Amino acid sequence: MNLIDSTLPRRSLLAMLPAVLSACSAVDLLNATVPDDTYLRVKGRAYGPDPRQRLDIYQPKNLSPANAKQTSMVVFFYGGSWSSGERADYRFVGEALASQGIVVVVADYRLSPQTLYPGFVEDCAHAVRWAFDHAADYGANPDRIFVMGHSAGAYNAAMLALDTRWLVEVGLIPTRLAGWIGLAGPYDFLPIGDSQTRVAFSWPDTAADTQPLMHAAQASPQSPPALLLAARLDNVVDPQRSTVALANMLKSRGVEVEVELFSGVSHVTLIASMAAVLRAQAPVLERVTSFVNAAASQSIS
Numbered sequence: 001m002n003l004i005d006s007t008l009p010r011r012s013l014l015a016m017l018p019a020v021l022s023a024c025s026a027v028d029l030l031n032a033t034v035p036d037d038t039y040l041r042v043k044g045r046a047y048g049p050d051p052r053q054r055l056d057i058y059q060p061k062n063l064s065p066a067n068a069k070q071t072s073m074v075v076f077f078y079g080g081s082w083s084s085g086e087r088a089d090y091r092f093v094g095e096a097l098a099s100q101g102i103v104v105v106v107a108d109y110r111l112s113p114q115t116l117y118p119g120f121v122e123d124c125a126h127a128v129r130w131a132f133d134h135a136a137d138y139g140a141n142p143d144r145i146f147v148m149g150h151s152a153g154a155y156n157a158a159m160l161a162l163d164t165r166w167l168v169e170v171g172l173i174p175t176r177l178a179g180w181i182g183l184a185g186p187y188d189f190l191p192i193g194d195s196q197t198r199v200a201f202s203w204p205d206t207a208a209d210t211q212p213l214m215h216a217a218q219a220s221p222q223s224p225p226a227l228l229l230a231a232r233l234d235n236v237v238d239p240q241r242s243t244v245a246l247a248n249m250l251k252s253r254g255v256e257v258e259v260e261l262f263s264g265v266s267h268v269t270l271i272a273s274m275a276a277v278l279r280a281q282a283p284v285l286e287r288v289t290s291f292v293n294a295a296a297s298q299s300i301s
Contacts, residue, residue: 030092030275037061039098041091042138047130048123050110055127056087058094058104063139072178072296073103073140074288075124075131079151079184079271082120082200083112092275099276100289103140105131109156112200117210120200121166124156128177129170144296147180148288150271151237154185155212158246161224162215177224179295181288184230184267187242188213213246221254225298227291228259229270229284236267258291 042057063071076093078085087106094104109123128147135142149157160166161180167173188211192203201210208214228247230239237243239261247259262282265273273281274288 030272030277031089033275033277034092034095035099035276036095039095041094045130045134047107047127050123052108052110052114053123053126054087055105055107055130056094057138058098058106059138060098060101060103063101063103065139068136068139069141070144070296071101071103071140072144072146072292073105073131073135073138073142074146074148074181074292075105075107075128077107077109077124077127077147077149077153077156079149079153080111081194081196082117082152083196085111085153093271096274096276096285097288100285102289102292103135103138112196116199117201117206118166121156121159122169125160125166125170125172128160128167129172132172132176141296144178145176146178146292146295148183149181149185150183151185151267154182155187158182158185158187158212159215161226162212162219163209174224175222179225179227179291181227181291182229182243182246183284184234184237184239184270185212185228185242185246186237187211187216187246189237189242213242213249216246216249216253216255219250219253219255221256223250223253223255225256225291225295226250226258227287228257229287230261231265231267231270232261232263234267234270256295258287260287 040059044054047053078090087108090106094106097104107127109120131145132142147157147160157180161174192198228243230243247257250257265282272278274285
């Protein structure tokens with residue numbers, strides 16, 4: 001059943017979001033307000049043998065086969081300290097991007113303590129391999145594939161884009177990506193203080209090369225372009241240490257980077273602002289869509 005009346009004012013919705021989005025609920029608050037006439041959803045496609053290795057695909061309605069060359073695909077990874085999360089909770093992300101003409105893959109991945117680093121990164125790499133193999137089946141151009149994530153999911157996306165080990169394992173290389181998008185990602189977080197993250201990364205036996213910032217130092221102008229967004233007053237992941245520092249490092253290596261910190265949103269409501277009912281809070285969907293369209297055009301020009 002719906003958690004809320006979709007007629008609630010935006011201010012009330014925004015105030016309720018942190019509590020509801022962090023709760024163990026089968027129905028996300030935002031999903032109660034998501035339109036269902038903008039996309040077609042294919043549920044539960046397997047990219048591996050484990051029950052957590054499943055993904056959902058969101059196709060824009062009225063997607064024309066004639067436009068497949070111009071259609072991008074975004075593979076999205078959610079956050080949750082690498083220890084929680086369900087793809088069904090992010091229908092609002094799939095709908096938001098599909099409403100802009102983008103094919104979206106929302107992927108589950110194995111979580112801690114079932115798997116520890118690098119297991120969840122390896123799963124994400126396999127999900128991306130699936131996306132390359134099946135993009136055309138869903139009307140997207142395999143030369144226009146992006147990885148995107150929020151929080152821990154942004155870390156996963158960053159590692160795929162910056163650390164060549166993980167995509168090479170599945171027969172790809174980061175330069176095959178048209179670009180990547182990180183929302184409020186932790187890109188430099190040693191030493192580890194959070195108890196869930198300590199488990200996921202086997203602290204204190206956590207290697208320095210687990211950090212995306214380290215790999216950014218080896219980037220080049222051929223590395224995939226990046227869009228890095230965060231809340232200016234994020235009290236979960238330090239935006240200066242992670243988002244700004246990573247952007248500066250990538251720029252110093254000649255990588256095309258767009259970066260912005262938003263006021264008026266938090267770590268949680270940054271991603272929530274992609275939902276139609278909260279888009280006035282921050283232009284996250286607008287920035288992501290603009291980046292995808294521009295970077296995709298460059299990738300096949």
